[in-house]
Amino acid sequence: xxxxxxxxxxxxxxxxxxxxxxxxxxxxxxxxxxxxxxxxxxxxxxxxxxxxxxxxxxxxxxxxxxxxxxxxxxxxxxxxxxxxxxxxxxxxxxxxxxxxxxxxxxxxxxxxxxxxxxxxxxxxxxxxxxxxxxxxxxxxxxxxxxxxxxxxxxxxxxxxxxxxxxxxxxxxxxxxxxxxxxxxxxxxxxxxxxxxxxxxxxxxxxxxxxxxxxxxxxxxxxxxxxxxxxxxxxxxxxxxxxxxxxxxxxxxxxxxxxxxxxxxxxxxxxxxxxxxxxxxxxxxxxxxxxxxxxxxxxxxxxxxxxxxxxxxxxxxxxxxxxxxxxxxxxxxxxxxxxxxxxxxxxxxxxxxxxxxxxxxxxxxxx
Amino acid sequence: xxxxxxxxxxxxxxxxxxxxxxxxxxxxxxxxxxxxxxxxxxxxxxxxxxxxxxxxxxxxxxxxxxxxxxxxxxxxxxxxxxxxxxxxxxxxxxxxxxxxxxxxxxxxxxxxxxxxxxxxxxxxxxxxxxxxxxxxxxxxxxxxxxxxxxxxxxxxxxxxxxxxxxxxxxxxxxxxxxxxxxxxxxxxxxxxxxxxxxxxxxxxxxxxxxxxxxxxxxxxxxxxxxxxxxxxxxxxxxxxxxxxxxxxxxxxxxxxxxxxxxxxxxxxxxxxxxxxxxxxxxxxxxxxxxxxxxxxxxxxxxxxxxxxxxxxxxxxxxxxxxxxxxxxxxxxxxxxxxxxxxxxxxxxxxxxxxxxxxxxxxxxxx
Numbered sequence: 001x002x003x004x005x006x007x008x009x010x011x012x013x014x015x016x017x018x019x020x021x022x023x024x025x026x027x028x029x030x031x032x033x034x035x036x037x038x039x040x041x042x043x044x045x046x047x048x049x050x051x052x053x054x055x056x057x058x059x060x061x062x063x064x065x066x067x068x069x070x071x072x073x074x075x076x077x078x079x080x081x082x083x084x085x086x087x088x089x090x091x092x093x094x095x096x097x098x099x100x101x102x103x104x105x106x107x108x109x110x111x112x113x114x115x116x117x118x119x120x121x122x123x124x125x126x127x128x129x130x131x132x133x134x135x136x137x138x139x140x141x142x143x144x145x146x147x148x149x150x151x152x153x154x155x156x157x158x159x160x161x162x163x164x165x166x167x168x169x170x171x172x173x174x175x176x177x178x179x180x181x182x183x184x185x186x187x188x189x190x191x192x193x194x195x196x197x198x199x200x201x202x203x204x205x206x207x208x209x210x211x212x213x214x215x216x217x218x219x220x221x222x223x224x225x226x227x228x229x230x231x232x233x234x235x236x237x238x239x240x241x242x243x244x245x246x247x248x249x250x251x252x253x254x255x256x257x258x259x260x261x262x263x264x265x266x267x268x269x270x271x272x273x274x275x276x277x278x279x280x281x282x283x284x285x286x287x288x289x290x291x292x293x294x295x296x297x298x299x300x301x302x303x304x305x306x307x308x309x310x311x312x313x314x315x316x317x318x319x320x321x322x323x324x325x326x327x328x329x330x331x332x333x334x335x336x337x338x339x340x341x342x343x344x345x346x347x348x349x350x351x352x353x354x355x356x357x358x359x360x361x362x363x364x365x366x
Numbered sequence: 367x368x369x370x371x372x373x374x375x376x377x378x379x380x381x382x383x384x385x386x387x388x389x390x391x392x393x394x395x396x397x398x399x400x401x402x403x404x405x406x407x408x409x410x411x412x413x414x415x416x417x418x419x420x421x422x423x424x425x426x427x428x429x430x431x432x433x434x435x436x437x438x439x440x441x442x443x444x445x446x447x448x449x450x451x452x453x454x455x456x457x458x459x460x461x462x463x464x465x466x467x468x469x470x471x472x473x474x475x476x477x478x479x480x481x482x483x484x485x486x487x488x489x490x491x492x493x494x495x496x497x498x499x500x501x502x503x504x505x506x507x508x509x510x511x512x513x514x515x516x517x518x519x520x521x522x523x524x525x526x527x528x529x530x531x532x533x534x535x536x537x538x539x540x541x542x543x544x545x546x547x548x549x550x551x552x553x554x555x556x557x558x559x560x561x562x563x564x565x566x567x568x569x570x571x572x573x574x575x576x577x578x579x580x581x582x583x584x585x586x587x588x589x590x591x592x593x594x595x596x597x598x599x600x601x602x603x604x605x606x607x608x609x610x611x612x613x614x615x616x617x618x619x620x621x622x623x624x625x626x627x628x629x630x631x632x633x634x635x636x637x638x639x640x641x642x643x644x645x646x647x648x649x650x651x652x653x654x655x656x657x658x659x660x661x662x663x664x665x666x667x668x669x670x671x672x673x674x675x676x677x678x679x680x681x682x683x684x685x686x687x688x689x690x691x692x693x694x695x696x697x698x699x700x701x702x703x704x705x706x707x708x709x710x711x712x713x714x715x716x717x718x719x720x721x722x723x724x725x726x727x728x729x730x731x732x
Binding site: 028029030031033037041056058059060062063066067068069071073074075103104106107140144145150151152153154155156163165167187188192193195196201202203204205206207209211212213228230236237239306325 | 384385394395396397399403422424425426428429430433434435436437439441470472473506508510512514517518519520521522529531533554555558559560561562569570571572573575576578579594602603625635694729
């Protein structure tokens with residue numbers, strides 16, 4: 001049984017020439033797809049097959065597969081960048097480690113992490129003409145793994161398909177920073193201890209969509225998910241961060257700890273590391289913060305910024321927070337720490353910060 | 367925009383003649399599929415299309431669809447019965463009501479319940495030669511709805527596919543009642559308040575599978591899911607019931623209330639109704655029961671039976687319960703109330719209980 005697949009085995013099955021990348025103006029996130037996809041299949045008898053580069057197109061999937069009945073599915077979100085000195089990835093080691101942790105959570109077979117990153121590079125290079133060159137544009141990469149078993153049994157799948165698709169994207173907020181109105185939700189939950197909130201499983205995303213639809217009607221763009229004790233979990237599908245002057249008068253950046261309900265975001269991890277090196281921030285805390293403390297901090301003018309962070313938008317500023325009957329404006333300063341993180345990350349991602357270990361160059365010309 | 371589909375519009379697209387039903391001996395649950403499936407598509411521009419009967423086979427699904435990334439999927443489980451006086455369904459009104467409640471939870475469009483049942487009848491009749499005639503056999507029906515959108519946006523899907531597939535099945539425990547060993551789990555959880563446990567979504571099934579794999583290695587066939595307060599939620603993918611002599615000396619049938627984390631099972635509902643008419647049972651309670659109370663009841667010899675109930679197995683008896691360090695034998699009497707429920711339900715399902723309103727005859731000959 002083959003316990004790993006390798007980049008050197010890549011089978012080239014694509015038949016169509018890549019069409020030119022269409023103009024990116026007005027293209028919405030995740031609606032345009034690069035011409036090629038990567039697929040590799042697994043079954044419990046033979047293990048992993050050989051990875052293939054194929055034309056992008058529909059999957060043929062048995063209607064009884066566990067991916068469609070029991071949410072046996074997980075994914076990753078990452079980006080490839082067209083930069084002045086070639087094509088770059090950002091911390092792919094973090095994504096493949098999380099992918100494997102999701103696989104284990106679903107009783108899927110794991111991948112060889114080094115070989116997986118090499119396969120990803122091959123996949124990106126196959127689609128290289130579809131990495132948009134404009135400032136703050138990128139090729140969004142969506143590695144996905146689904147159960148493809150042929151029976152209805154509720155149990156571990158004996159067949160799995162891992163695939164990668166890619167979508168050229170512009171900046172998430174094309175007209176510049178667009179702060180969002182936030183509503184804190186303390187009845188519906190995104191995740192719970194003993195559940196799957198710490199893994200990037202499809203199962204975490206189904207529940208919140210109904211609430212998102214309801215709150216959108218009330219002019220809130222994102223939901224601040226609270227735990228039963230009213231401490232903050234996450235915001236929408238992003239990690240949540242607050243910069244404030246804490247009760248001890250220190251300037252503190254605070255986010256929820258990875259205690260089992262929080263997605264271990266790559267952007268979250270990167271911002272925490274950047275923040276620990278910044279003189280402007282006294283304390284960087286991974287701890288639970290109570291919504292009452294945030295509201296009190298806002299009333300007392302101690303909250304400097306609230307923001308979400310994730311791969312798609314990098315950082316998303318907040319300008320309003322509603323909790324129960326009370327709605328409070330949130331500062332969104334022109335020159336903000338949030339924007340500072342964004343700039344630092346973008347400079348690393350696009351290779352403008354020389355030799356940074358988070359940026360992995362995979363080709364010398366774009 | 368068409369807000370409903372109708373049975374009278376059914377398009378016949380099947381091309382293959384139904385092969386004969388293979389012998390059922392040794393066929394495992396959910397591994398053999400009837401020759402035809404029903405499909406009906408929805409999009410936000412046109413609404414529902416026309417339902418179609420097609421050859422059973424793979425779906426063509428875009429790799430970016432929300433069904434594969436955000437668990438936008440739900441299903442139902444029900445059965446069609448080959449009986450002495452024709453073909454029968456069991457309480458299809460309950461299943462379609464629950465299907466619509468799942469649809470709403472996922473921001474999917476609802477179906478017209480009356481028309482849906484008529485479509486289901488057409489579907490079953492198309493597969494009528496695949497309803498096994500043997501005692502306790504049936505055609506398991508799996509209505510399923512999935513998002514089929516063409517983008518990666520985390521939000522309500524603008525395309526949906528509803529389909530029904532069917533699998534001929536024998537009795538879940540072919541060698542007669544096969545009691546299971548149960549382990550009570552108080553760290554991992556199946557569901558949580560504010561989540562999706564009360565809806566039949568794929569998202570509820572992904573998390574438990576890893577734990578199921580782990581406990582199977584330790585010779586436990588099912589997990590008794592506890593809430594954070596150590597009261598019982600469900601058992602495996604079934605509702606949980608206990609028959610005991612309660613602290614007041616009354617013979618009580620007890621199951622968890624539909625308080626938001628419990629799946630509203632059709633078998634659960636049916637057993638509760640049957641139990642309320644039985645002289646042998648003093649009290650029928652839908653209330654939370656603490657695991658400590660169950661263990662104490664077992665130690666004191668007051669627990670008469672523990673069982674799971676659901677469409678697939680109808681009832682599943684328990685002969686052992688482990689909680690923490692303590693493992694206790696559970697009585698499994700030869701002539702049991704559990705078996706009594708099973709017999710009563712089977713007699714209704716197969717039309718042997720004359721004129722029962724739960725049994726819906728859809729053809730006069732099988």
